[in-house]
Amino acid sequence: MLPALRLYLAGPEVFRPDAAAEGARLKAICAAAGAEGLFPLHEEGVDIRQACIDMIDAADALVANITPFRGVHMDPGTAFEIGYAEARGKPVFLWSADPRPLTERIPPVDSGRDGEGHLVEDWGKPENLMIVPDGRAVGASAQQAVAEAVAALDVAVKNRVLQRRTRHAVLLAIAVSLAAALFAGTLADWLIGW
Template sequence: MQLRLYLAGPDVFRPDAAERGAELKALCEAQGAQGLYPLDVAADNIRRRCIAMIHDADAVIADISPFRGEHMDPGTAFEIGYAEALGKPFFLWSNEPRALIERIAAGPQGRDGQGRLVEDFGKPENLMIVPDGQRVWSGPAEAIAEAVEALGFTTKNRRLQRQTRISVVIALGISLIVALAAGMLVDLLVGW
């Protein structure tokens, strides 16, 4: 069974969204994984279907590049949070590697034009999105490769579980046949 990776990000809003989805899914396939792209669902209730895809996925690959401003797409932020709530790992990438403090104009006290503090944790996005220890890759290929490397055991474990179940069923079948044959042999010997 292939590793399933949900491909979150604002690429669904691009004019070439379907082609971009095919590219991202091809990157997954090249790594031996299956890419689950949000546009692969019917237009009726996209939210519900995307949530179902996240449930079906082993992990989320999320594009946190700035979208319509200095921060990432809010829908992608929701998908990352939802995956984390489910206990699913997520792997991030961004085409903007600079920390927020380097991207958002801030005065000497680290405040923006509205007087609000600009987060200065050396991360390309809010610390709730990029927790300590979380790497942000420069592109989707690297994030996908990391997910496959980190989660390859999941696929192997599923395969091993399936093989174990099959072996147990076969062993049970053989045991039943041996027990029946032994019972028939005892009946023959006692009957003489």
């Protein structure tokens, strides 16, 4: 039996009034896809930042909700988690309930700039290009992002199992070889002394 792929579920869901229920729903989506969802809802008194970092370290990948939160951009904590996961070499899979490109959320008023004169990114992406680099898909739902993660990482999980089985087989072969050598040495000593 293969170990379940572990997916850290990043996003602003932890701020919802029904955070525990939403976390259970997201974990159920992961379970239905054959993965284990790690939802970062922590109790008071816990170092939340460190607990989230520890959960990301324990995960195989990160699935992040980048839907705009409290404005036109995603939750900044989720942006940190994406950056941390990438720095640790973890694959990142994204979803957003608002797929509109930034230029539709922040309509430029003059020469591609907003009302304050700042340039509006016009890459056709639903978030900053540091979050959605070229080639990274953004699913329309958590189900899509989880399915993409499971499909992409299924081979990695199988490789991890194969590596573990290979290590066990090598250790067993070494143990059998040592036992055979000890037996042969003992037999030779007995025959010589007989």
